[in-house]
Amino acid sequence: MNLTQRDWLFTVTGGLLVCLVLLPLVAMLFDLLRLGLPVLGWEFLLTAPSNAGRSGGIAPLLISTGWILLVCLSVAVPVGLGCAVFLNEWLLPESRLSRGIGLSLDVLSGVPSIIFGLFGYQVFAITLGLGFSILSGGLALACMVLPFIVRTSQQSLAAVPAGYRQAAQALSLSQTGMLWRVVLPTASPGIAAGVVLATGRALGETAVLIFTAGYVLRQPDSVLDSGRALAVHIYDLATNVTGGTSHGAATALVLLALILIATTSVRSGAGLWSRYMLEEKR
Amino acid sequence: MSLTSPSTFSASAEVLPAHDQVVQSRAPVVSIDQVSVFYGDQCAIQRASLTVQPGQLMALVGPSGCGKTSLLHSINRLTDSVAGCRVTGETRVGELAVNAPATSLRELRTRIGMVFQQPNPFPLSVADNIRFPLKEHGLRNKQALNQRVEQNLRAVGLWDEVKDRLQQSALSLSGGQQQRLCLARALAMEPEVLLLDEPCSALDPVATETIEQLIRSLKGHYTVLMVTHNLAQARRIADAVTVCWVDEGCGCVVETGSREAIFVNSSNPVTRAYCSGEKG
Ligand SMILES: Nc1ncnc2c1ncn2[C@@H]1O[C@H](COP(=O)(O)OP(=O)(O)OP(=O)(O)O)[C@@H](O)[C@H]1O
Ligand SMILES: [Mg+2]
Numbered sequence: 031m032n033l034t035q036r037d038w039l040f041t042v043t044g045g046l047l048v049c050l051v052l053l054p055l056v057a058m059l060f061d062l063l064r065l066g067l068p069v070l071g072w073e074f075l076l077t078a079p080s081n082a083g084r085s086g087g088i089a090p091l092l093i094s095t096g097w098i099l100l101v102c103l104s105v106a107v108p109v110g111l112g113c114a115v116f117l118n119e120w121l122l123p124e125s126r127l128s129r130g131i132g133l134s135l136d137v138l139s140g141v142p143s144i145i146f147g148l149f150g151y152q153v154f155a156i157t158l159g160l161g162f163s164i165l166s167g168g169l170a171l172a173c174m175v176l177p178f179i180v181r182t183s184q185q186s187l188a189a190v191p192a193g194y195r196q197a198a199q200a201l202s203l204s205q206t207g208m209l210w211r212v213v214l215p216t217a218s219p220g221i222a223a224g225v226v227l228a229t230g231r232a233l234g235e236t237a238v239l240i241f242t243a244g245y246v247l248r249q250p251d252s253v254l255d256s257g258r259a260l261a262v263h264i265y266d267l268a269t270n271v272t273g274g275t276s277h278g279a280a281t282a283l284v285l286l287a288l289i290l291i292a293t294t295s296v297r298s299g300a301g302l303w304s305r306y307m308l309e310e311k312r
Numbered sequence: 313m314s315l316t317s318p319s320t321f322s323a324s325a326e327v328l329p330a331h332d333q334v335v336q337s338r339a340p341v342v343s344i345d346q347v348s349v350f351y352g353d354q355c356a357i358q359r360a361s362l363t364v365q366p367g368q369l370m371a372l373v374g375p376s377g378c379g380k381t382s383l384l385h386s387i388n389r390l391t392d393s394v395a396g397c398r399v400t401g402e403t404r405v406g407e408l409a410v411n412a413p414a415t416s417l418r419e420l421r422t423r424i425g426m427v428f429q430q431p432n433p434f435p436l437s438v439a440d441n442i443r444f445p446l447k448e449h450g451l452r453n454k455q456a457l458n459q460r461v462e463q464n465l466r467a468v469g470l471w472d473e474v475k476d477r478l479q480q481s482a483l484s485l486s487g488g489q490q491q492r493l494c495l496a497r498a499l500a501m502e503p504e505v506l507l508l509d510e511p512c513s514a515l516d517p518v519a520t521e522t523i524e525q526l527i528r529s530l531k532g533h534y535t536v537l538m539v540t541h542n543l544a545q546a547r548r549i550a551d552a553v554t555v556c557w558v559d560e561g562c563g564c565v566v567e568t569g570s571r572e573a574i575f576v577n578s579s580n581p582v583t584r585a586y587c588s589g590e591k592g
Contacts, residue, residue: 122395193432202421310437310479
């Protein structure tokens with residue numbers, strides 16, 4: 031077998047493998063579209079569900095999901111980023127404390143989500159008295175995605191060229207100045223990628239939310255009110271409601287679209303911020 | 313818990329002196345006495361001693377891995393932030409004892425400018441590469457900042473090449489231009505001592521020639537310690553030369569002296585072999 035033949039074989043095998051990976055994805059999407067598209071429309075997005083979700087729309091659930099995600103990210107991103115910055119910029123990388131924290135984060139990110147659900151129920155709903163609420167749910171979700179955000183942020187911070195830091199030290203620049211002006215903007219695409227993955231996991235989570243945010247169908251009055259997230263709704267329609275399949279599929283399509291929107295907006299937001307910080311300051 | 317002390321990085325509002333105050337008399341003597349640098353158990357350089365007279369240029373030559381960079385980094389204490397790194401011995405920059413506990417890192421590092429082996433401009437605009445460190449050190453006046461940018465870019469012969477692209481990213485410059493920008497950034501802080509770590513190693517002969525001219529023009533104004541692998545370059549521009557070598561897995565200083573003493577009159581066999589190109 032000569033070289034070009036081998037290259038050709040490689041290309042074909044690679045292509046086939048890619049098709050194999052895409053197949054389930056395409057099949058799933060096709061199924062969802064087939065079942066859900068007839069139901070989907072402005073009315074579905076703008077009306078409340080009725081008959082346990084067999085008819086009507088998902089408007090209150092969209093609002094609950096948005097609030098839960100907002101609570102989750104507005105806690106998890108600053109805390110996670112702060113933790114990553116501390117680990118990476120202030121602790122020496124090979125110190126015992128740094129390695130210990132790293133190890134516990136890895137263990138924590140492997141914990142099944144149901145555990146975070148039970149923990150969130152015990153701590154936020156019962157002990158802190160927040161009850162079944164958007165706040166409990168968002169905070170429990172934040173606990174779940176936190177190790178994830180810390181680890182990905184830490185990796186992107188570590189990937190910032192060492193030469194920048196050495197130059198900064200030799201010039202005796204303040205660590206905070208350097209962080210804002212150079213390190214964070216350089217690392218922000220990687221940090222954004224971590225936040226995007228965390229957003230996807232948070233939007234798709236059910237086990238955590240059933241025990242914390244609850245699953246009432248009505249629109250929440252405040253963050254202290256209970257509310258049902260889209261993923262929980264899909265789960266409920268699939269398991270507890272006969273005849274809810276098409277509405278479930280339509281909800282899944284909305285959820286996919288939402289993940290897509292969140293992903294692109296986080297990414298482009300980070301890109302814009304990075305460019306703004308690095309460009310000429312007058 | 314091993315924390316690098318954040319207090320040493322805190323900003324103060326000191327304003328740097330004007331450039332025209334850089335006269336020969338400001339350049340201090342740099343003396344290194346019995347300095348050793350260890351990474352864990354491994355020693356990078358042992359009992360190195362040398363003295364650079366005020367305003368002179370000392371070339372530090374020797375084979376790869378003999379601890380030249382380590383020695384240079386011990387002078388402005390960049391070695392502090394390497395985990396497991398230990399420095400013994402006494403280094404003085406003028407009257408300042410580098411390794412004394414009372415010495416402020418900030419004062420030390422504002423007196424010492426450094427250019428690294430690889431060009432490392434910040435990913436900011438060309439002008440901001442010079443303005444950002446000055447702002448960090450408390451210089452706020454826009455006019456003064458812009459004046460410093462022009463003055464130091466002129467000093468490194470970069471002004472005419474980049475004056476129309478000051479707002480562009482410094483990463484879009486060529487390697488040689490980036491290295492000269494790094495030198496301009498160091499000079500803008502108005503140091504008294506310059507540590508240059510093979511500033512030409514990543515550059516082509518033409519860019520090397522430019523930087524060499526530049527370094528020549530710095531003599532007298534700054535005390536310069538320059539690592540180089542290029543013996544011809546050392547012969548052309550150095551006032552004094554230190555030869556390092558690896559002995560039993562550990563770097564050491566073989567000989568230090570004036571250019572003539574090393575290149576012409578040396579009786580040390582290692583120096584003679586190295587300088588004639590037979591070894592190293
Ligand atoms: N951060 C570090 N951690 C551990 N060992 C190091 C570190 N930096 C350097 N060393 C070791 O110290 C020794 C001297 O390295 P150094 O970089 O000072 O040599 P050098 O003379 O500058 O070499 P070159 O001419 O190739 O730049 C080498 O054996 C190297 O492996
Ligand atoms: Mg070196």
